[in-house]
Amino acid sequence: DTEVTQTPKHLVMGMTNKKSLKCEQHMGHRAMYWYKQKAKKPPELMFVYSYEKLSINESVPSRFSPECPNSSLLNLHLHALQPEDSALYLCASSPGGRESAYNEQFFGPGTRLTVL
Amino acid sequence: QKEVEQNSGPLSVPEGAIASLNCTYSDRGSQSFFWYRQYSGKSPELIMSIYSNGDKEDGRFTAQLNKASQYVSLLIRDSQPSDSATYLCAVRSSGSARQLTFGSGTQLTVLP
Numbered sequence: 001d002t003e004v005t006q007t008p009k010h011l012v013m014g015m016t017n018k019k020s021l022k023c024e025q026h027m028g029h030r031a032m033y034w035y036k037q038k039a040k041k042p043p044e045l046m047f048v049y050s051y052e053k054l055s056i057n058e059s060v061p062s063r064f065s066p067e068c069p070n071s072s073l074l075n076l077h078l079h080a081l082q083p084e085d086s087a088l089y090l091c092a093s094s095p096g097g098r099e100s101a102y103n104e105q106f107f108g109p110g111t112r113l114t115v116l
Numbered sequence: 117q118k119e120v121e122q123n124s125g126p127l128s129v130p131e132g133a134i135a136s137l138n139c140t141y142s143d144r145g146s147q148s149f150f151w152y153r154q155y156s157g158k159s160p161e162l163i164m165s166i167y168s169n170g171d172k173e174d175g176r177f178t179a180q181l182n183k184a185s186q187y188v189s190l191l192i193r194d195s196q197p198s199d200s201a202t203y204l205c206a207v208r209s210s211g212s213a214r215q216l217t218f219g220s221g222t223q224l225t226v227l228p
Binding site for chain 2 (some may be wrong): 055
């Protein structure tokens with residue numbers, strides 16, 4: 001199994017809703033990432049988990065809350081989002097921990113989020 | 117500010133031609149370099165990684181790295197319409213962060 005899976009594929013939510021995005025990989029990778037991508041822009045790093053510990057938080061607003069329940073799963077909890085948070089949210093994983101120099105990152109298909 | 121620069125394009129080549137995509141980076145200590153292909157509405161797909169100076173070939177794709185010039189390129193031989201996509205250059209930074217920095221991407225169109 002060489003896939004990163006993400007659910008749901010599409011999500012529409014209001015500004016007062018609470019929702020969660022889920023990501024799963026079964027490749028034994030030890031680092032997992034959340035990225036945000038707006039149209040015609042490159043992915044922007046949000047969070048990095050290395051060996052199930054949060055190691056990078058790129059000054060992301062607290063309305064985004066990551067969680068890593070185990071080495072295969074990564075969640076992103078969403079609360080009180082703004083319309084400008086509408087984007088493609090990408091999960092990625094890589095084999096080594098964050099310090100590994102030769103870390104290829106593999107992306108999941110993404111969740112297309114629309115905030116009304 | 118560690119930066120990765122790409123020509124945004126769009127780049128158009130005829131079917132069967134060689135497409136050449138270029139990328140420069142500012143962090144001289146960078147160690148690993150990646151090319152991702154992203155179709156419209158889809159997620160990035162890793163197509164090449166390169167770590168040492170020189171060329172690395174995989175099928176119709178060749179990645180070239182010149183660390184002295186801080187330059188990495190991707191050549192696509194015998195371009196096909198299915199190669200039409202945005203190509204993202206990504207560089208793994210040095211230092212404690214070691215995260216990927218992405219270029220803005222080059223949009224490639226292969227004309228039948």
